[in-house]
Amino acid sequence: MIKIWKTHQNKIILDNLDKDRLPLHVAIIMDGNGRWARQRGLPRTMGHRSGVEALRGIVRCASQIGIKYLTVYAFSTENWKRPQSEIGILMSLLKEYIRLELEELHRNDVKICVLGNIHQLPKDVGEEVIYACEKTKNNNGLVFNLALNYGGRAEIIQAFQGILHDISNNNLAREDLNEEVFAKYLDTADCPDPELVIRTSGEMRLSNFLLWQAAYSEIVVVEECWPDFNEESLLDTIRIYQNRERRFGGIKKVEE
Ligand code: IPE
Ligand code: IPE
Ligand code: MG
Numbered sequence: 025m026i027k028i029w030k031t032h033q034n035k036i037i038l039d040n041l042d043k044d045r046l047p048l049h050v051a052i053i054m055d056g057n058g059r060w061a062r063q064r065g066l067p068r069t070m071g072h073r074s075g076v077e078a079l080r081g082i083v084r085c086a087s088q089i090g091i092k093y094l095t096v097y098a099f100s101t102e103n104w105k106r107p108q109s110e111i112g113i114l115m116s117l118l119k120e121y122i123r124l125e126l127e128e129l130h131r132n133d134v135k136i137c138v139l140g141n142i143h144q145l146p147k148d149v150g151e152e153v154i155y156a157c158e159k160t161k162n163n164n165g166l167v168f169n170l171a172l173n174y175g176g177r178a179e180i181i182q183a184f185q186g187i188l189h190d191i192s193n194n195n196l197a198r199e200d201l202n203e204e205v206f207a208k209y210l211d212t213a214d215c216p217d218p219e220l221v222i223r224t225s226g227e228m229r230l231s232n233f234l235l236w237q238a239a240y241s242e243i244v245v246v247e248e249c250w251p252d253f254n255e256e257s258l259l260d261t262i263r264i265y266q267n268r269e270r271r272f273g274g275i276k277k278v279e280e
Pocket of ligand 1: 054055056057058059060098099100103114225250
């Protein structure tokens with residue numbers, strides 16, 4: 025059941041987890057790096073560095089247990105409001121992460137994709153990301169979506185622009201527009217909606233993440249800050265998800 029991860033041996037115990045009801049798509053708001061560092065008297069940079077370590081473990085674990093899509097919120101369209109020095113550090117960590125991890129991810133059949141507008145990222149970062157996507161595009165394992173300079177509202181506006189463009193070019197008939205067609209214009213066109221959205225560090229909001237796609241996602245907020253979120257934490261959140269009852273506006277089966 026658990027896939028072997030080349031170059032790394034770790035033990036994953038799937039106690040109390042229903043292997044047949046794993047979420048297909050897990051999306052994570054990786055929050056709390058700054059607070060993690062502050063609690064330890066460290067600069068925020070150290071929190072971001074440790075956050076990258078956490079990400080390594082989570083990607084590996086998600087792939088090993090057979091999750092098909094993993095989306096992580098790495099940089100929002102609002103994060104440009106942060107001090108230039110912090111933005112610079114986040115960008116260089118991102119580039120370093122891709123550079124160091126690409127071979128291993130590729131060998132493990134991970135397909136890297138991007139959500140968000142990467143053309144507004146520093147040129148070298150954008151190039152690194154595009155290279156990683158290109159190199160892994162034919163892989164069939166975990167689809168790993170990096171939400172970078174991503175915002176749900178910007179994504180919806182962009183989808184709308186694509187639709188208007190296609191309508192005016194007669195590539196789309198106005199009356200054919202429905203929810204399914206609309207979703208095809210989003211950055212997540214090829215992914216199912218996430219069944220599970222996880223947010224770390226106790227904050228209970230979406231912060232502009234997957235606004236369309238998370239309409240019926242189960243949201244699990246954990247108190248741990250992102251650098252402390254490990255494989256065990258991921259399995260715990262999946263257990264919580266499996267104990268939820270998803271109704272999608274309907275009623276309980278037994279009441280029917
Ligand atoms: C998440 O941690 C990382 C990014 C948003 C890029 P934060 O940097 O938001 O950490 P807190 O929320 O200030 O603790
Ligand atoms: C959301 O976290 C964005 C990412 C995790 C990349 P923030 O820390 O930016 O969100 P707010 O400002 O607390 O809502
Ligand atoms: Mg935050």
